[in-house]
Amino acid sequence: MAPVLETRGLVKRFGGLTATNDVSFRLERGGRHALIGPNGAGKTTFINLLTGVLTPTSGQILLEGKDVTHSRAELRVRRGLARTFQINQLFPAMTPLETIGLAVSERMGGGRDWWRVTGSKREIVDEIVDIARRFHLMDILDERTSNLAYGKQRLLEIAVAFASRPKVLLLDEPAAGVPEAERHELLATVAALPRDVSVLLIEHDMDLVFSFADRISVLVNGALFTEGTVEEVSNDPKVKAVYLGESVYE
Template sequence: MAAALETRGLVKRFGGLVATDNVTFRLEQGARHALIGPNGAGKTTLINLLTGVLAPTSGQIFLDGVDVTQMPPERRVQRGLARTFQINQLFPAMTPLETIGLAVSERMGGGRDWWRVTGSKREIVDEIVEIAQRFRLTDVLDERTSNLAYGKQRLLEIAVAFACRPRVLLLDEPAAGVPEAERHELLATVAALPRDVSVLLIEHDMDLVFSFADRISVLVNGALFAEGTIEEVSTDPRVRAVYLGENVDE
């Protein structure tokens, strides 16, 4: 079976700087995979390559076995690749109802008439309700997004990505900036994502990583430094030295 998402020899150079260094990576179908690494490791650059925001200097990217290296971002979304961002990209004046409705309607071809299409098609309304329930947003559906607690805003951003019906979902530090009191709701929701969606989690919060992932890849200086199960990576002395800052003898 083809990997849900795969890179082969992926390189990105900015002049003399090598931001992504020959990364060969495989995200299995249905995986719960975390990508970790110190600041400046190149995690966001790698995500931007996977989603088509940046073009690689060399190497290839495959989505469900199809080479998407030259595909623009919107085509990758149409083929089932969705992402969230470190800083949310939501419309502050819109409500969660409107935001999810726009995402669902756009996927169904509603375009600029999304508000009319949303109200006239029962399947869109049903899907909005299902997504709102899944992401614990039913109690705030009619509130302005700018008024939501930050944890709810992060849940809404994941909900919008989920509304694209992705087969691969890239979560870029979903817990960043979320207060401790709101983190449990986010953790539980992320953990409950359906298994037919393969998830790559980029995260600094190790509690989230350990509660979610069954496999971890460590990126250092743009290159894959280590990979394995939670136990293998967390007990690897090289990872502890580089990522956790511990002085561990080789």
């Protein structure tokens, strides 16, 4: 079966610095794939290339077999590629109800008049409720986002990405900054995402990686160092050597 997302020989240079070095990568349909690596390995640059924030120096990006290497970011979203960010991109004065409603209405073509469309279409209301339940947001739907616990803000950001009905969801360090007391809910919610959404997780937190991933790729100095199953990568002495002097997968 063809991968849902693929890169071929992907390179990104910033002057004399090669941030992404000949990366060929496959995300299988329905996959749960983690991308790990030391700080500065090039993980976020790679995600920015996938999503159209950056343009590669050379190489290809294919989404469901179609070349999107030079497609605009918004076109990639329409084709089914969604992401979250290390630092959330939410509107602090809006509520989860308004935020999810805006995302659903935008997908249905009513973004400009989302407040009117949301209240007038039963299918939008039903979808908002379904998403809010999935992401454990029902009891805070009318709270200002700025007042939410940080773990809830992270869940809301994933919910917004999920509302676009992605085929591929890129989660860029979703547990970053989330207090220990709130992490279990986030971990369980990420693990329960439906299998019709293929997920690439970029993460330092190996509890999240091990509870979620079927396959792991290790990026070092912008290049693909190794990849395999969770067991293969966690027992690979080369991987342990890369992290020597840090906590094993920091």
